[in-house]
Amino acid sequence: MEIDARFYTHSELGKEQYMFIEGCQRDWENLPPPDGRITVGIDGGYIHARDETNRKAGSFEVIVGKIVTADGVNKCFSFVNGYDQKPKRRLFETLKSQGLQMNQDITFLSDGGDTVRDLQLYLNPFAEHLLDWFHITMRLTVMNQMAKGLPKDELLKDIEKDLESVKWYLWHGNVFKVLQLLGDIQMDLDSIEGENSAVDKLHKTVSEFITYISQNKAFIPNYGDRYRHGEMISTAFTESTVNQVVSKRMVKKQQMRWT
Numbered sequence: 001m002e003i004d005a006r007f008y009t010h011s012e013l014g015k016e017q018y019m020f021i022e023g024c025q026r027d028w029e030n031l032p033p034p035d036g037r038i039t040v041g042i043d044g045g046y047i048h049a050r051d052e053t054n055r056k057a058g059s060f061e062v063i064v065g066k067i068v069t070a071d072g073v074n075k076c077f078s079f080v081n082g083y084d085q086k087p088k089r090r091l092f093e094t095l096k097s098q099g100l101q102m103n104q105d106i107t108f109l110s111d112g113g114d115t116v117r118d119l120q121l122y123l124n125p126f127a128e129h130l131l132d133w134f135h136i137t138m139r140l141t142v143m144n145q146m147a148k149g150l151p152k153d154e155l156l157k158d159i160e161k162d163l164e165s166v167k168w169y170l171w172h173g174n175v176f177k178v179l180q181l182l183g184d185i186q187m188d189l190d191s192i193e194g195e196n197s198a199v200d201k202l203h204k205t206v207s208e209f210i211t212y213i214s215q216n217k218a219f220i221p222n223y224g225d226r227y228r229h230g231e232m233i234s235t236a237f238t239e240s241t242v243n244q245v246v247s248k249r250m251v252k253k254q255q256m257r258w259t
Contacts, residue, residue: 013093016086019122021102028103028125036070037105038098041132041238042116044081063087063116066238067098081115092123100124109235111135112216131219134234139209140167146202155192159185159202173222175213182210 042065048058061081068074077094079087092100100106107128110116112135120129144163150156162185169177189203213220223233 013086013089016089018088020088020092021122021125023102031101031103034101034104035099037107038070038095038100039068039107039232040095040109040120041066041068041232041235042108042110042120043235043238044111044113044116061115063119064238065091067095068237069098073098087119088123091119095123102126107232109232111235112212112219129219130221130233131216132233132235133223134236136170137167139205139212140170143202143205143209146198146205150198150202151196155188159188170213170220171224173220173225175217175220178213179210179217182206182213186210 042063044061044063046059046061060083062078063081064076064078066074066076075094075098077091079090081087084090095106102125104124105126105128106124107130108120109130109132110120112131117129120127140163144160147156147160147163150159162181166178166181166185169175169181186203186206189199189206192199193203194200221233226233
């Protein structure tokens with residue numbers, strides 16, 4: 001794996017732009033065939049902050065990603081959200097260094113957050129934007145654990161079964177059925193809200209998950225079909241990058257703070 005060691009200064013990067021798509025369909029058809037699909041996984045992490053006058057400065061978010069080309073060459077990138085004034089330009093230039101052109105097939109995988117979604121949109125006309133399966137399953141695992149800790153009456157047993165069905169339908173990209181099932185779970189929890197703190201916590205988590213899926217429904221594919229055809233469905237391949245850039249500074253033996 002290669003880490004991009006070049007640091008583009010503010011002036012070297014050129015102007016930040018909302019959109020980097022250039023030309024038209026005719027121009028793109030005249031370009032030479034690209035070498036293959038590029039896959040980009042984007043994730044984030046938080047680092048303890050510090051400045052010279054304040055040792056309790058909180059934390060700041062680092063956006064980290066890995067670019068994987070068809071020939072197996074990997075490149076990592078990262079920037080500090082809110083500090084870097086040209087994040088989209090920085091990602092675009094890194095992609096260009098990996099052979100990106102306007103007729104390139106490129107897949108972006110992310111957790112669906114606004115920061116990373118805004119970063120990757122309008123970089124390429126043939127880009128595919130997908131919600132990362134790993135982040136979906138993390139949320140589902142939390143809800144299943146919460147459901148298992150509830151009193152074992154018939155209504156709550158049905159909720160456990162419905163959550164398993166939600167995962168199955170999400171795996172097959174059936175967002176309509178997912179939202180329908182989640183709505184049923186939410187109504188069941190509405191009927192017993194206030195009787196138990198565990199029920200209230202699950203009710204809140206389910207409501208947040210409904211919002212999460214609703215906001216990202218356009219980016220939910222048939223994960224099962226993609227998996228069977230050997231296509232990426234998760235940002236798990238970026239985890240080593242997160243470890244390199246973020247986690248190494250956060251382990252117990254290295255509780256260091258960054259400026």
